[in-house]
Amino acid sequence: MIIIPLGVASATPTATRHLPSVALWREGSICLFDCGENTQMRMLQAGLKRSRVDYIFISHFDVDHYSGLIGLLSTLQLQRRDKPITLVGPKGLKEYVEWNFNFAKVELLYEVNYVEVEEDFEGGRVVDADEFYVDARPLKHTTFCLGYRFQEKDKPGKVDAARAESLGVTEDWQYKELKAGNDIELDDGTVVESSDIVGHPRPGDSFAYITDTSYSPNAVKLAMNTNILLHEATFSESLSDKAAETGHSTSIDAARVANEAQTKLLVISHFSARYTNPFVLLREARRDFFPAWLATELRPIYTDPSHEKGIIKPKVYIKEIDEKSSGGKPTGRRKESKQKRFRKRKNFKSRESSNFRTPRRRSDDNNYRQRPSENHRRKREPREDDTVRKPRHITPRTPFDDFDRF
Numbered sequence: 001m002i003i004i005p006l007g008v009a010s011a012t013p014t015a016t017r018h019l020p021s022v023a024l025w026r027e028g029s030i031c032l033f034d035c036g037e038n039t040q041m042r043m044l045q046a047g048l049k050r051s052r053v054d055y056i057f058i059s060h061f062d063v064d065h066y067s068g069l070i071g072l073l074s075t076l077q078l079q080r081r082d083k084p085i086t087l088v089g090p091k092g093l094k095e096y097v098e099w100n101f102n103f104a105k106v107e108l109l110y111e112v113n114y115v116e117v118e119e120d121f122e123g124g125r126v127v128d129a130d131e132f133y134v135d136a137r138p139l140k141h142t143t144f145c146l147g148y149r150f151q152e153k154d155k156p157g158k159v160d161a162a163r164a165e166s167l168g169v170t171e172d173w174q175y176k177e178l179k180a181g182n183d184i185e186l187d188d189g190t191v192v193e194s195s196d197i198v199g200h201p202r203p204g205d206s207f208a209y210i211t212d213t214s215y216s217p218n219a220v221k222l223a224m225n226t227n228i229l230l231h232e233a234t235f236s237e238s239l240s241d242k243a244a245e246t247g248h249s250t251s252i253d254a255a256r257v258a259n260e261a262q263t264k265l266l267v268i269s270h271f272s273a274r275y276t277n278p279f280v281l282l283r284e285a286r287r288d289f290f291p292a293w294l295a296t297e298l299r300p301i302y303t304d305p306s307h308e309k310g311i312i313k314p315k316v317y318i319k320e321i322d323e324k325s326s327g328g329k330p331t332g333r334r335k336e337s338k339q340k341r342f343r344k345r346k347n348f349k350s351r352e353s354s355n356f357r358t359p360r361r362r363s364d365d366n367n368y369r370q371r372p373s374e375n376h377r378r379k380r381e382p383r384e385d386d387t388v389r390k391p392r393h394i395t396p397r398t399p400f401d402d403f404d405r406f
């Protein structure tokens, strides 16, 4: 399962942050949680095919959370989609979508299934598919707002192939039966029990999407023991009054939910436009719940990196904004120093003292000789304390750079 934040802004988008939307990729199918403006373009940039969307979950009817819906649905129409799509959200969703397409005199070629939730809803299952289900519960916002939990059903246990072979299991269908939990009888009459060969069922992955809410016990229930909890953190603790007034969470609230729900990873999102540097929110959240991270647009979060790395190939790379690389023509030397910067982070000191640089030293270029020591100073300073890094170092050059941190 892969979670890809497509927009991490709150109500006002900024130059670098788009309106809320999160894609969940699973076995080639995509679920969208909220669909802010720009969602369909962000999907393209993330390398996600729009035709793969099978479910869209809308949390509530604040415009920033559904303003991309009609655009996306109409793109699917232009793509001549023929498989059905399911839209889940508060009551009124169907009316909104149908009114828009009637207004535009468009008749949709594909089937749209609606799951609408009434305002007196107290929680329950909104989608039950073969391999996963989705639960929803009302949250605490100024309007009726839903939180969601996506849960994969348990997967069958691992088959002990060596043991199966030693017992005489050879055919594919036999393995299939055993995996499904059925005992089989071999040609010679011996019975092979499924429990002998197949291990315990493996729990499915889970993801909770909690946005636009003050602290709410329902959020904790939804997020209980999830692999990934994406929780809004619109404000920092210093603006807790404003958070309470507008029905939003602070980063401390997000950490509290993560703590109470014992989630494995907290990802905060939905940042107010006033925070040009959302790392202040992360720092606060991490004080209370350490396995926390910032939702970064287009950067995927994997529940199992070893299985799924590389499946999604982004079309757009997140580049570090670095004043040194802006302006001026790129020269050969600049290229060279970039490569060096990439490799020298750990071993810079030892290379400095070794003969490594000697062959490249040029007598007619003073700048060149000064440069490394300058770089050296600049690089070392922010690393005084290894646990607290400055944002410049965390911002990835590609979306794949920092999986270790998840």
Ligand SMILES: [Zn+2]
Pocket (backbone or CB within 6 Å): 010, 011, 020, 062, 064, 065, 212, 270
């Ligand atoms: Zn919002």
